[in-house]
Amino acid sequence: MRKTALITGASKGIGRELAHLFAKDGCNLALVARSAKELDSLKVQLEEKYKVTVHTFFKDLSQPESAQALFDELKAVDIDIDYLVNNAGFGDYGSFAETEWDTYEKMISLNVTTLTHLCHLFIRDIKGRKPGRILNISSTAAFQPGPMMAVYFASKAFVLNFSEAVGHELRKDNITVTTLCPGPTSTNFGEVSGMNASKLIKNIRIAKSADVAKLGYKAMMKGKTIVIHGAQNKFAPFVIRFLPRKWVTRVSAKVMDNSA
Numbered sequence: 001m002r003k004t005a006l007i008t009g010a011s012k013g014i015g016r017e018l019a020h021l022f023a024k025d026g027c028n029l030a031l032v033a034r035s036a037k038e039l040d041s042l043k044v045q046l047e048e049k050y051k052v053t054v055h056t057f058f059k060d061l062s063q064p065e066s067a068q069a070l071f072d073e074l075k076a077v078d079i080d081i082d083y084l085v086n087n088a089g090f091g092d093y094g095s096f097a098e099t100e101w102d103t104y105e106k107m108i109s110l111n112v113t114t115l116t117h118l119c120h121l122f123i124r125d126i127k128g129r130k131p132g133r134i135l136n137i138s139s140t141a142a143f144q145p146g147p148m149m150a151v152y153f154a155s156k157a158f159v160l161n162f163s164e165a166v167g168h169e170l171r172k173d174n175i176t177v178t179t180l181c182p183g184p185t186s187t188n189f190g191e192v193s194g195m196n197a198s199k200l201i202k203n204i205r206i207a208k209s210a211d212v213a214k215l216g217y218k219a220m221m222k223g224k225t226i227v228i229h230g231a232q233n234k235f236a237p238f239v240i241r242f243l244p245r246k247w248v249t250r251v252s253a254k255v256m257d258n259s260a
Contacts, residue, residue, distance in 0.1 A: 002052070004028040006074070006081045008061055008118070009088030011038040014137065014185065017213030018085055023050040030055045030079055032070060032088070055079060061088050062110040067117035071125075083220070084122045085135045086115040086159075091152035093256075104151045111155035116162060123166070123175060131174040135220040136163045140183045140233045144240055147253040156181075160226070167225055176223035180216035183233040185209050205232075 005022040009015040011033035019029055023046045033039045036058045043054040057073060059066055074081065089111045092103050119134060126132035139153075142160040146153030160179050167177030185207045212229045219227035228234045 002026060002028050003082035004030060004079060005083035005085060006030040006032070006122070007085040007087060008032045008114075011035045011042060013209045014182070014213045014216070015085070015087040016042060017210045018087065018135075018217060019046060021213060021217045022083070023052045023054070026050070026052060027083070028053040028055075030057065030074060030081065032057045032059055032061065034058065034060050061114045062106040064109065067114045067121060070118070071121045080129075081122055081125070081132075082130065083133050083135070084118060085137075085220075086118060087135075087137045088114070089137065089155075091149055093149055095148065096150045107151055108155060111152070112158050115159060119162075119166065119177075123170065126175055127170075127173050132176075133220050133223065134163075134167075134175065134177045135216055136177065136179050137216070138163070138179050138181045140181050140228065142181060144252050145245075145249045146256060147249065148256040164225060176220075178216070178220045178224050179226050180212070180219065181226065181228045181233070182212045182216075183207060183228075183230050185212050185229075205230075 005019075005027050007015050007019055007022070007029065010019050010029075010031035012035075015033070019031060019042060022029060029046065029052060031039055031042065031054060036056075039056045039058065043056050046052060046054050055077070057070060059070055061067070061070070090107060092099060092107065115136060119136070122132070123134070136159050138159040139156040141149070141153040142156040144153070160181065163177045163179040170177065186209055207229055215227055215229050
């Protein structure tokens with residue numbers, strides 16, 4: 001019997017590439033995104049190319065109770081999920097005090113609340129029924145504070161710490177939780193967040209979303225706890241552990257600076 005993967009934020013970037021990887025291995029899909037046009041196009045492409053069944057759900061997961069609504073819709077059509085991929089998320093570049101609260105409220109809701117709620121719902125559903133795997137998309141931002149993107153960096157730190165803790169709790173339940181921590185990647189994230197203006201993006205090699213997705217997919221299937229894409233990205237979190245937090249914040253502030 002074919003397994004089914006649920007992927008949020010599936011219409012673009014890493015989420016879209018992950019959908020191709022699951023489908024290539026014969027996995028049916030439940031794809032979630034706000035863009036109906038792009039998601040429908042992806043559905044047709046995947047079903048024709050890989051001969052799998054693809055269900056689409058058009059939802060804004062930053063809205064309250066969206067996780068429960070999605071779970072209920074899946075149950076209503078008898079879709080059981082074997083693999084959960086929490087890829088949906090967004091960031092915003094700018095001073096904390098000068099950014100509207102509505103932006104942060106939606107960011108925390110999507111990056112933290114919905115991700116956590118989906119994990120809670122599907123872990124309880126999978127637990128005791130069959131093996132399961134979860135892939136949560138964090139970021140290299142999770143390893144340090146991020147002036148000019150303070151809430152985004154903090155939300156990704158939550159994802160990393162939460163995933164490690166829950167993964168430890170589930171060791172005996174045949175459910176693994178993997179956290180993928182990409183650095184800057186060729187998705188539309190940079191444009192949407194405004195992060196492309198920072199020195200970080202201007203002075204670093206941008207990874208391809210297909211390469212990042214492939215690394216995360218392999219790590220998930222092996223049940224790894226954390227995977228970081230790129231040698232340079234792996235080096236930074238290692239060094240940070242030995243530096244005073246004040247230094248780390250200052251360096252991060254310089255990297256995130258958008259001045260010429």
